[in-house]
Each structure stands twice: as C-alpha cells, then as structure tokens.
Amino acid sequence: MKNVTPSFFDSFAAVQLRRRFLAIAGTSAAVWGLGLGRASAQPASSSAARPLPPLRIGYQKSAVNLVILKQQGVLEKRFPNTKITWAEFPAGPQLLEALSVGSLEFGLTGDSPPVFAQAAGKDLVYVAAEPPKPDSSAILVLGDSPIKTLPDLRGQKIALQKGSSAHYLLVRAVEKAGLNWREIQPIYLAPADARAAFERKSVDAWAIWDPFYAAIELDIKPRVLVTGRSLSSNNSFYLASRSFASQQGPVLAALLEELTRADAFAQARRKDAIQLIADFSGLDAGIVSRFIQRRPPSPVNPLNLATVADQQQVADAFFKLGLIPKPVRVADIVWQADAARLALRQQN
Numbered sequence: 001m002k003n004v005t006p007s008f009f010d011s012f013a014a015v016q017l018r019r020r021f022l023a024i025a026g027t028s029a030a031v032w033g034l035g036l037g038r039a040s041a042q043p044a045s046s047s048a049a050r051p052l053p054p055l056r057i058g059y060q061k062s063a064v065n066l067v068i069l070k071q072q073g074v075l076e077k078r079f080p081n082t083k084i085t086w087a088e089f090p091a092g093p094q095l096l097e098a099l100s101v102g103s104l105e106f107g108l109t110g111d112s113p114p115v116f117a118q119a120a121g122k123d124l125v126y127v128a129a130e131p132p133k134p135d136s137s138a139i140l141v142l143g144d145s146p147i148k149t150l151p152d153l154r155g156q157k158i159a160l161q162k163g164s165s166a167h168y169l170l171v172r173a174v175e176k177a178g179l180n181w182r183e184i185q186p187i188y189l190a191p192a193d194a195r196a197a198f199e200r201k202s203v204d205a206w207a208i209w210d211p212f213y214a215a216i217e218l219d220i221k222p223r224v225l226v227t228g229r230s231l232s233s234n235n236s237f238y239l240a241s242r243s244f245a246s247q248q249g250p251v252l253a254a255l256l257e258e259l260t261r262a263d264a265f266a267q268a269r270r271k272d273a274i275q276l277i278a279d280f281s282g283l284d285a286g287i288v289s290r291f292i293q294r295r296p297p298s299p300v301n302p303l304n305l306a307t308v309a310d311q312q313q314v315a316d317a318f319f320k321l322g323l324i325p326k327p328v329r330v331a332d333i334v335w336q337a338d339a340a341r342l343a344l345r346q347q348n
C-alpha cells in the first residue's frame with residue numbers, strides 16, 4: 001500500500017499534540033538528562049548522572065537494526081547510566097508474551113504477533129514500523145513434493161509458528177488458493193522444531209521467514225511455493241510496554257533514532273553488517289548475506305495511516321477465521337506520541 005501522510009498533522013490537532021509532547025518530553029528530559037535536539041552519543045556529565053530505569057530489549061535473529069545496535073554497543077555508550085539487557089526469542093509471540101508480563105520494555109516482531117497480543121488483552125503499544133519485506137517470508141515444500149500450486153495445499157500438513165507473520169502469510173495463501181482454512185492442517189511449531197519436521201517429511205510444507213528461510217534454502221534447496229509478494233506486506237513493528245512509551249518518551253525517541261542509524265550502517269557497509277550479524281547469530285555469512293539481500297532499506301518511522309490500515313486487514317482476517325477471540329481496532333494501541341513526534345519533525 002502507498003504511504004499516506006495523515007492530514008491532521010497540519011491541523012490544529014497537530015499543534016495540540018506538539019504542545020502535549022513538548023510538555024511530556026520536557027519533564028522526562030529533566031529526569032533523564034536529555035535534550036530534545038539532535039541526539040548525541042556522548043554521555044551526560046557524570047556529576048549530574050543518576051541511575052536510570054532499566055531498558056530490556058527483546059529481539060530475534062531477523063532484527064537486523066537491533067542486532068547491529070547490540071553488537072556495536074551503541075545504546076550502552078549513549079546511556080551509560082542505564083542498565084540495558086538483551087533477550088533473544090525464537091519468534092514474535094514469545095517476545096510479546098515477555099513484554100506483556102513486564103519482562104521487557106521494547107522489542108520487534110512481524111505483523112501477526114501484535115494482533116494476537118491485542119486480542120488477548122495484553123497491555124502494549126505500537127511505537128514504530130519498518131517498511132514492508134514481502135520477499136523475506138515464504139511457503140516451502142521439498143524438491144520432490146507433489147505440491148506444485150497453492151490449491152495443492154488442500155488436506156496437507158503445514159508447519160508454522162502460531163501467531164507469527166508466517167501465520168498471516170498462510171492465511172492469505174489459503175485464501176488465494178480458493179480454499180477454506182479448515183481444508184488444511186496447520187501444525188503449530190516453533191521454527192527449529194518446524195524445520196526438523198519439514199526435513200523428515202512429518203509435514204508437507206513450511207511457512208517461514210528469514211533468516212530461517214535463507215538457512216534452509218541454502219542447506220537443502222527446497223522449492224518455494226510462494227513468497228509474501230502479492231500476499232502479505234510482511235511489515236515489521238517495534239512495540240513497547242505502555243508505561244515505557246508514556247514515561248520515557250525521550251529515551252524511546254533516541255532508541256528509534258539509533259535504529260534508523262543502524263539501518264543506514266547496514267546499507268552503506270553491507271559487508272561489515274553481515275559479519276556483525278553472523279558473529280552474533282552463529283549463522284554462516286552466506287546465509288546472512290542471502291537474507292540481507294531480500295531486506296529493503298529499513299529506516300524506522302511512526303506508523304502512518306496506510307500502515308495502520310494494512311495492519312487492520314491482518315487483524316480482520318484472523319477474526320474472520322475465528323483465530324482470535326474478538327475483533328480488535330489496531331489504531332487503539334498505536335502510541336500517539338509518535339504522531340506528535342512526526343508533527344514536530346515536519347514543522348522543524
């Protein structure tokens with residue numbers, strides 16, 4: 001979908017948001033010792049330094065911008081008085097569960113996990129998004145599989161992580177095939193278990209995302225039945241606990257800024273970025289290179305109206321199939337301070 005700039009950013013409402021944001025950020029900045037101008041990686045004067053609330057970040061192997069920040073120690077240098085801890089998760093649902101119970105403040109997932117979390121009443125908010133990555137996920141079959149087209153999925157066992165971006169990809173693929181969801185056999189497995197089941201032919205297909213997709217693609221050369229292209233935007237979202245987003249606005253704004261800088265590093269110094277990610281993940285550099293090639297430039301920005309509308313389609317699809325217990329309105333948990341920050345950016 002095309003990006004749409006919300007018209008209210010040039011309206012009176014935008015001015016009110018700007019004033020509200022400045023008031024909140026000014027108070028927070030005093031606590032955190034931060035300014036509201038262009039961020040500096042230099043720590044504040046040690047004479048005024050005080051212990052700051054911890055920042056616990058959840059990430060996955062596919063979270064390129066976060067992995068670069070972690071490997072380079074950028075946040076630790078920028079916030080030397082903050083205890084920053086990092087926790088790796090196999091997929092988005094597990095990450096958001098940790099965030100919702102207070103074990104994390106911030107993390108990155110695909111499109112489906114926030115929908116399931118919101119439907120379950122989890123208290124979290126969308127704070128930013130990366131551009132779509134439709135080529136970074138796929139439904140795979142083995143080379144000798146009789147499955148040749150999407151309608152051939154009828155009656156087949158398909159491995160996927162429940163509530164992941166691959167879940168929505170499969171929903172869309174089944175719809176495109178003209179099948180009913182009840183005509184397939186979804187087998188809910190975490191990525192590592194799904195790969196094992198796929199290779200031993202306990203399942204007939206596997207819906208998966210990078211870097212797991214790239215790893216098996218290079219290892220055993222499965223056949224790609226379909227990618228997200230024309231089916232799913234495969235958006236990536238940064239989410240935070242509501243308390244972190246509302247109480248630590250300047251820190252969150254600085255974090256999002258550093259994530260965009262990390263993406264610029266990934267684009268300008270591709271070889272170095274691949275090595276950083278390979279060192280962190282233990283994946284072969286060839287695998288990292290493959291999945292990085294499929295990843296477009298991914299600066300971090302507030303959710304615009306088009307992204308929210310796209311995400312609402314994900315939520316509506318899951319509710320229509322009875323895969324979530326109630327309808328959700330995505331806009332209800334989009335962090336409003338992002339709108340104010342975007343208004344500030346446009347007026348400066």
